[in-house]
Amino acid sequence: MTLDTYPWDARVRALYDYWLARCRDGCPPRRSDIDPIDLPHLLRWLWLVDVTRDAPGWPLRFRARLMGTEHVTTMGHDPTGKWMDEAFPTFLTNPTYSDYVQVAETGIPSYRAGTPLYHLDKEHVRMERVMLPLAGDGKSIDMILAITVYLRGIDIRQEEKP
Numbered sequence: 107m108t109l110d111t112y113p114w115d116a117r118v119r120a121l122y123d124y125w126l127a128r129c130r131d132g133c134p135p136r137r138s139d140i141d142p143i144d145l146p147h148l149l150r151w152l153w154l155v156d157v158t159r160d161a162p163g164w165p166l167r168f169r170a171r172l173m174g175t176e177h178v179t180t181m182g183h184d185p186t187g188k189w190m191d192e193a194f195p196t197f198l199t200n201p202t203y204s205d206y207v208q209v210a211e212t213g214i215p216s217y218r219a220g221t222p223l224y225h226l227d228k229e230h231v232r233m234e235r236v237m238l239p240l241a242g243d244g245k246s247i248d249m250i251l252a253i254t255v256y257l258r259g260i261d262i263r264q265e266e267k268p
Contacts, residue, residue, distance in 0.1 A: 109217055115234045121148055121253045122215065125238045134213050134239040137249050148253060150176040155190065155250045157210045167191070168206050171249070180256045205237060210247045213239045222256075232257045 108126065111119045124145065128135035142149060154172040158164070170185040170193060178184045185193035190206070197203055205216040219234040235254035239247040 109215060109236075114217070114219075114236075115255050115257070117148055117151055117255050118217075118234050118236050118253055121145070121152070121251075122217075122236050122238065125215075125251065130244075133244050134241045134247065136242055136244065137240050137251075140240070140251060150174045151253045151255050153177055153252050153254065155206070155252070157206075157248050157250060166207050166210055168210075168250070174253075176256070177254055206250065209237045209239050209250050213241065213247050215239065 109122065111122055114122070125135065125140075128139045145152065152172070152174045153170065156169045156171050158167045158169060168190040170188055170190060173181075173184055173186050178186075183193075191197045194200075202218075205218065208214065209216050216237045217235070220232060222233045233254055233256050235252055237250050237252040240249040240251055242248045
């Protein structure tokens, strides 16, 4: 399944295309298939989350493995190494949590654009992101590779629509 990337920000589309090129036989790539050297122009917007299925009392839990510098600067703190639900107190009750679960359970990417839902309260900021599954064993999703770009001010693409 491929997504229609035509209206996407070029940085988001570039990561998605890179990920798609590394999928094999309809299965998500492994983390080892992704080489940061291939993505120097995207690194500051990238983030990586571990998927944990065996935490007691949690069906699925997510830990921030890496947060790019643009993400950290925009949020005002670095959640690297922290559980997402600890770094962001409203994470589990926010609609975005279901995006993480969907990616981890189905192996299907999740795209979203609009205002940030759980980690920013700046009305002038819009975001665009794609979350992409990675499967260490070739089948079971154990990481999510993502990119979030923040767009300040008016989204021109929205203004162009009739």
